[in-house]
Amino acid sequence: MEDEMANLNLADEEEEAFQEEVTEVKEDFRFCLVGSYLTDSVVHFSSLRNTVADLWHPIGGIAITNLSEKYYFFKFFYDIELKRVLKGMSWFFNNHLLMMHKLQTGEDPLTLPLNHAEFWVQIHDLPQGLMSKTMAPRFGSFLGDFLVYDTRVPTLGMKWYMRLKVHIDVRLPLKWKKNVMLGDRMFYAKFQYEKLNLFCFICGKLGHGESFYPMRERVDMSHIIFGWDIMLKALTRRGLMGVSQWLCESDGTRSQSLDKKGTVFCAILGICI
Ligand SMILES: [Zn+2]
Secondary structure: OHHHHHHHHHHHHHOOOOOOOOOOOOOOOOOEEEEEEOOOOOOOHHHHHHHHHHHHOOOOOEEEEEOOOOEEEEEEOOHHHHHHHHHOOOOEEOOEEEEEEEOOOOOOHHHOOOOEEEEEEEEEOOOHHHOOOOHHHHHHHHHOEEEEEOOOOOOOOOOOOEEEEEEEEOOOOOOOEEEEEEOOEEEEEEEEEOOOOOEOOOOOOEOOOHHHOHHHHOOOHHHOOOOOOHHHEOOOHHHHOOOOOOOEOOOOOEOEEEOOOOOEEEOOOOEEO
16 A cells, blocks of 8 residues: 555656746748648649649749648748739649638648638629729629729720729639619629639539539439529630730820730830830
C-alpha cells in the first residue's frame, strides 16, 4: 500500500503541466494568398503546383503548399507579382475555378470561408440612359459586391454594354437578368460573365455541369427545365483586336481596342499602353 501511494505521488509530479505565458503568434502574410478550387473532384497537388507556377511565373518564384485537402497556400516574394495575379482573376486549373483571398496578419488560413470569386460582368440590353456611373454600383450590389466600373468599354459612338467587376458568392445561382424601370418603361438588363467556365444550365451554379446534377439518376432529364443557358458567357474581346489604323471613334479620335490581357492596344503606336 505504501508503495502504491509512493507511485501515485511520483505520477502526480510527472504530470505537472508546463506553464507558459499567452503570446499572440503573428505570421508574416505580406505576400501570401490562400486559395481553394471550386470542385468536388480530386485535385492532384503536384500537378497543380507545377501548372500554377508555370502559369503565373512570378519574379522571384512562388512557394505553394498544401494546407489541407482543398486549401492551398501561395507565397510570393514581391508585392507586384501578387497584385498581378489578383488582378488577372479568374484563374482555373483543369476547368476548376480558383477562389483566392489575400491573407492579412492574424488571420488563420484554414478557417477562412473561400466562397467568393471576382468576375467581370457585362450588362447588355440597356438603353443609353441606364448605362451610367450611378447605375454601376446598383447593378454591382445586385450581382454581389461591387468592385469596379470599367469606363474604358469601347464606345463606337454608342455604348453597347456596361462592364463591372464584382465579387460573387459561388454558392448562389448566377443572376442572368434584372428588370429596371426608366420612367414608366420597363427594361430587362441581361448579364454576361467574362471567363465563365464550368457552370450548370439547370441550377445556374458554378463548379459543375448539368451532367453532374444529383437529380440526374432519379429524374428523366427530358423533364428537367434548363433555367440558364450559354448566353451567360460573355464573348471574349479578341474580336476587337487588330483594329484598322484608319478606324476612328465618332469624336474623331483613333480607335483603340483592349487586348486579351486587358491592357489597351494603341492602333497608332502599335503597342500595348
Ligand atoms: Zn447544378
